[in-house]
Structure formats: C-alpha cells, structure tokens
Amino acid sequence: MGRLLITGGTGYIGSHAAVVLSKIGHDVVLYDNLSNSSRCVLENLNLIVGRQIPFVKGDVRDTELLISTLSAQGIDAVIHFAGLKAVGESVEQPVKYYGNNVQGSISLLQAMQAVQVKTLVFSSSATVYGEPQYLPLDERHPIRATNPYGRSKLYVEQMLSDVVSADAAWRIACLRYFNPVGAHESGLIGERPNGVPNNLMPYIIQVAAGQRPYLNVFGNDYSSTDGTGVRDYIHVMDLADGHAAALDFLDKTSGWHAINLGTGKGYSVLEVIKACEKATGRKVPYKIAARRAGDVAACYADPAKASERLNWTAKRSLDDMCHSSWRFQQKNRLRVTP
Numbered sequence: 001m002g003r004l005l006i007t008g009g010t011g012y013i014g015s016h017a018a019v020v021l022s023k024i025g026h027d028v029v030l031y032d033n034l035s036n037s038s039r040c041v042l043e044n045l046n047l048i049v050g051r052q053i054p055f056v057k058g059d060v061r062d063t064e065l066l067i068s069t070l071s072a073q074g075i076d077a078v079i080h081f082a083g084l085k086a087v088g089e090s091v092e093q094p095v096k097y098y099g100n101n102v103q104g105s106i107s108l109l110q111a112m113q114a115v116q117v118k119t120l121v122f123s124s125s126a127t128v129y130g131e132p133q134y135l136p137l138d139e140r141h142p143i144r145a146t147n148p149y150g151r152s153k154l155y156v157e158q159m160l161s162d163v164v165s166a167d168a169a170w171r172i173a174c175l176r177y178f179n180p181v182g183a184h185e186s187g188l189i190g191e192r193p194n195g196v197p198n199n200l201m202p203y204i205i206q207v208a209a210g211q212r213p214y215l216n217v218f219g220n221d222y223s224s225t226d227g228t229g230v231r232d233y234i235h236v237m238d239l240a241d242g243h244a245a246a247l248d249f250l251d252k253t254s255g256w257h258a259i260n261l262g263t264g265k266g267y268s269v270l271e272v273i274k275a276c277e278k279a280t281g282r283k284v285p286y287k288i289a290a291r292r293a294g295d296v297a298a299c300y301a302d303p304a305k306a307s308e309r310l311n312w313t314a315k316r317s318l319d320d321m322c323h324s325s326w327r328f329q330q331k332n333r334l335r336v337t338p
C-alpha cells in the first residue's frame with residue numbers, strides 16, 4: 001500500500017476518497033489551499049478514520065511547496081482533485097480557471113517530475129464530451145468541451161497524454177466523472193454548496209429542508225420520458241471506490257487511460273425529485289421553468305471500460321444518494337446563503 005498525496009483533499013470528492021483510501025490501508029496526505037473547503041472537514045475526516053490524517057495547507061501552483069511535500073512525505077502517487085468547478089464562473093473568469101486548473105496541473109507535474117513520482121489519477125469530467133452525439137457516452141466519443149471549465153479539463157487530459165508519450169514510466173488515469181451526489185453514511189462529510197446551488201441534488205435538499213420555497217425544473221420539453229433532463233447521478237462513495245480501483249489498476253499498468261466513472265443509468269429531474277421526497281419524507285414543490293442555457297437533454301455513461309479495466313462498478317442506488325444527502329444536511333443543519 002502506497003503513500004498518497006491527495007490535492008483538493010478537503011473538498012467534496014477528495015474527502016470521500018480520503019476515507020476510502022485510508023480505510024483500505026493507504027497512508028494519505030491531504031494538500032489543499034482551503035479556497036473551497038475548511039479545516040472542519042479535516043476534523044470530521046479524522047473522526048471517521050479514527051486517526052489524524054496529515055494535512056498541508058498549500059496551493060498546487062506553489063511548485064516548491066509541492067516538491068518539499070512530495071519528498072518529505074515519501075509520496076508514491078498523487079490523486080489530483082484540486083481545481084475550480086463552476087461552469088458559469090469559468091465563462092466569466094476564464095483566466096482564473098485556466099490559472100487554477102491548467103497552471104495548477106502543470107505545477108503539479110513539474111513537482112512530480114522533480115522527485116520522480118510518476119503515478120497520477122486526475123479528476124476529469126464527462127463535460128469533456130460536450131453535446132452527446134450518441135448515448136451512452138463511451139470513452140471513444142469525440143471530445144469537445146463547450147466552456148472554459150470543460151476546456152481546462154480537456155487541455156489537462158491532453159497534456160497528460162503528451163507526458164506519457166514522452167516518458168513511458170508515467171502511469172496516468174483521467175477519470176471522467178458523471179454527476180457526483182450523496183455523502184458519507186456518517187453524515188459528517190458531504191457537499192457544501194457555496195451560495196445558491198447550481199446543481200440539482202443540493203438544491204432539492206434545501207427545498208426539502210424548507211430553506212428554499214421550490215425548485216425550478218429547467219425545461220420539461222426534452223425528448224425524455226417525462227420531458228425533463230436526464231443525468232447519470234453517481235454516489236460519491238462509489239466514485240471514491242473508483243479511485244481506489246484506479247490506483248490498483250495503475251499498479252499493474254503503465255500508459256495514459258481515460259475512464260468514465262458513472263452508473264450507466266440516467267434519471268430525469270422528476271425522478272430525482274420523487275426519490276428525494278421518499279427519502280426525506282418531505283414534499284419538494286417545483287415549478288417548470290425555461291431550459292437552462294447550455295444544458296443537454298440527456299447525459300449518461302457507458303461504464304463498461306471501468307468495469308473491464310478497473311474491475312469497478314457503481315453499487316449504490318438513487319435512494320442511497322438521496323438518503324445520505326439528507327442525512328448530511330440534517331446533521332449539519334447547513335446554513336443557506338441567499
């Protein structure tokens with residue numbers, strides 16, 4: 001079992017990955033600048049795993065700090081979650097996004113190269129597929145991101161592929177996440193949206209909690225069974241398991257690999273509302289609103305490659321996703337910013 005550096009380790013997905021990887025015996029070190037997370041996450045993580053997880057407060061653009069951390073901690077592999085992820089903000093502030101996501105990744109590669117650590121798992125996104133030309137989306141689907149956030153992921157993926165072409169000692173997995181939702185079963189860690197949630201699940205949960213009066217359903221005239229948008233929601237703990245599987249895979253394989261992490265099943269907005277009503281025992285009022293700009297009708301994964309290569313499939317149901325999101329909300333009585 002190796003020693004892992006997790007950049008963005010106090011964030012939503014990174015913290016769940018830290019739990020899974022610690023529980024299966026990896027020594028993990030978290031590295032985060034706390035721009036979108038807080039030290040409280042660390043305390044809760046320590047409670048869940050029953051020991052102190054080492055933490056370094058730092059920015060991935062600080063190459064020197066990364067080099068000293070990688071060597072002082074004796075790191076064998078890196079999982080790179082650190083980055084910014086709000087699509088709308090990326091359209092308004094592209095330089096901020098390319099700086100954080102692309103420059104940050106270059107800095108990480110420079111540091112890894114300096115200390116000869118050459119195993120990397122990168123957080124990519126299904127957004128690199130752009131508008132689906134066919135469904136389900138497999139990894140051979142053309143790549144065409146439609147906003148700066150998506151392009152930042154795409155550029156990093158391509159850069160990582162070049163790195164492997166230049167030096168066959170590298171082992172890199174780009175994991176293309178579909179729609180991560182849910183929380184750890186303890187309710188101690190989960191997603192803490194900043195301001196008005198952009199994403200469906202946190203918004204529904206706030207409506208169920210009475211913190212917002214109703215949900216706007218963005219469009220009911222898509223060509224799905226009930227007309228609302230369809231997505232591949234994946235439980236964040238399944239996603240975390242996928243990272244453990246990717247590390248095992250990279251232990252045995254070199255090269256560059258792009259792999260979808262999704263369930264393969266799409267749910268409509270109305271189906272998610274219904275599942276959340278059942279899980280919370282609360283009504284989720286909604287109004288049909290106009291389509292949201294840039295939204296696609298449906299997006300779901302072909303998860304066959306992950307199953308074949310990583311020996312991983314998502315196990316948790318939509319009910320599990322709603323239950324755990326609700327437990328996190330209830331346990332933390334998350335404050336809402338208007």
Ligand code: NAD
Pocket residue numbers: 007008009010011012013014031032033034035036037058059060061080081082083084085100104123124125126177178179180
């Ligand atoms: P998050 O914002 O909760 O976590 C990201 C963490 O990275 C935060 O703790 C933040 O403080 C940290 N960070 C940001 N910039 C940094 C920098 N320059 N240096 C050091 N730390 C920095 O987001 P998340 O949902 O956990 O996403 C993790 C990764 O997965 C991101 O790269 C994101 O683009 C990708 N991803 C997320 C989703 C999703 O829906 N959540 C979907 C696909 C891909």
Ligand code: UDP
Pocket residue numbers: 179198199200201203215216217218219228229230231269292295
């Ligand atoms: N959605 C919605 N109301 C909201 C937020 C999202 O109807 O307040 C819909 C959205 O149009 C899409 C689905 O829910 O069909 C998932 O949206 P989300 O932003 O969570 O994920 P993404 O669109 O980025 O895949």
